[in-house]
Amino acid sequence: MTRAARVVTALGLALLMAFVGTGVALAATVMASGVVTVDVRETGPGGRRVVVPVPAAILDLGLGVATLAIPAAELRQLRAEAAPFQPALAALARGIEECPDATLVEVVTDRESVRVVKRGSTLVVDVDAEDGQVRLALPARTLTRVARFLSA
Amino acid sequence: MNPRRFLAFAALALATALPAAAQDLWLHVKVDEQGGENARVTVNLPISLVESMLPLIEGAKEIEDGRIVIDDTDVEIEDLRRVLASLTDSPDATFAEVETDDERIVFFKDGAYLRVETDASAEGTEIRARFPIAVLEALLSGPENQLDVAAALRALAAHGPGDLVTVRDHDATVRVWIDDLPEAGE
Numbered sequence: 001m002t003r004a005a006r007v008v009t010a011l012g013l014a015l016l017m018a019f020v021g022t023g024v025a026l027a028a029t030v031m032a033s034g035v036v037t038v039d040v041r042e043t044g045p046g047g048r049r050v051v052v053p054v055p056a057a058i059l060d061l062g063l064g065v066a067t068l069a070i071p072a073a074e075l076r077q078l079r080a081e082a083a084p085f086q087p088a089l090a091a092l093a094r095g096i097e098e099c100p101d102a103t104l105v106e107v108v109t110d111r112e113s114v115r116v117v118k119r120g121s122t123l124v125v126d127v128d129a130e131d132g133q134v135r136l137a138l139p140a141r142t143l144t145r146v147a148r149f150l151s152a
Numbered sequence: 153m154n155p156r157r158f159l160a161f162a163a164l165a166l167a168t169a170l171p172a173a174a175q176d177l178w179l180h181v182k183v184d185e186q187g188g189e190n191a192r193v194t195v196n197l198p199i200s201l202v203e204s205m206l207p208l209i210e211g212a213k214e215i216e217d218g219r220i221v222i223d224d225t226d227v228e229i230e231d232l233r234r235v236l237a238s239l240t241d242s243p244d245a246t247f248a249e250v251e252t253d254d255e256r257i258v259f260f261k262d263g264a265y266l267r268v269e270t271d272a273s274a275e276g277t278e279i280r281a282r283f284p285i286a287v288l289e290a291l292l293s294g295p296e297n298q299l300d301v302a303a304a305l306r307a308l309a310a311h312g313p314g315d316l317v318t319v320r321d322h323d324a325t326v327r328v329w330i331d332d333l334p335e336a337g338e
Contacts (some may be wrong), residue, residue, distance in 0.1 A: 102334035
């Protein structure tokens with residue numbers, strides 16, 4: 001192998017490692033922070049399905065950006081308005097995060113059902129009605145981060 | 153083992169076990185409707201979570217830090233405190249019994265509990281309620297005219313598992329109880 005070929009190979013390998021490394025790091029971040037998923041299905045003929053998965057890490061980033069993007073006075077006002085509820089919200093978020101797996105609330109009638117389930121590190125809200133189904137999956141940690149954002 | 157060391161060990165074990173036990177307890181509510189839309193409602197919540205939710209109850213100006221302020225009521229909290237204190241000190245007995253043509257309500261003390269029971273009325277309603285006295289004491293422990301719901305929940309957790317209220321009538325059954333299982337059993 002010529003010297004030039006060796007240099008090109010080394011550069012190629014370095015680039016490959018950088019891409020793979022970034023991908024692995026990104027996957028690890030998504031895995032660690034979880035994914036917020038909104039899944040809406042319309043029942044009946046021609047019913048559509050919309051699934052929006054958002055890595056919670058992006059929401060965390062959004063909260064971080066919001067701290068910089070929202071004018072200081074408005075952020076202060078938002079936090080002041082949330083202040084009376086913030087300790088309770090933080091306690092609730094922590095409670096949900098630490099709570100073992102269980103169906104927390106279930107309402108079932110002949111026509112519809114609503115379930116709030118803690119599964120692993122995710123809080124799942126399932127609504128099943130005659131005209132469609134909605135499923136929201138939210139990493140429990142996201143609530144804690146929102147509470148922290150409101151208190152910072 | 154040195155008795156003093158044993159006592160210290162036992163106290164430490166108790167101190168660490170009690171909060172864990174309270175944390176592991178769940179409040180369950182189950183409502184089964186017969187007729188209508190046949191609604192079935194199940195609520196399973198860790199008591200610690202219920203406690204943290206109290207201040208979040210929206211729009212309830214009367215609720216502050218888990219305490220419910222009662223104004224303009226016919227019954228003064230102070231009177232309830234006096235009644236409870238006298239009931240607590242008294243031996244087990246039936247304190248009130250109301251009997252009408254189609255209903256019978258009995259209010260009595262049974263060990264560490266105050267119990268209210270009704271026989272099936274004309275509408276078919278049967279109620280069995282059992283309130284731990286320690287929980288009622290905690291509920292009435294708020295300052296002045298306030299009910300301390302948070303303290304009552306803590307007392308309920310400390311009290312441990314058991315049925316609290318059962319209501320049966322011709323179109324619904326309701327059960328409220330506490331145990332250490334996350335999911336409501338039968």
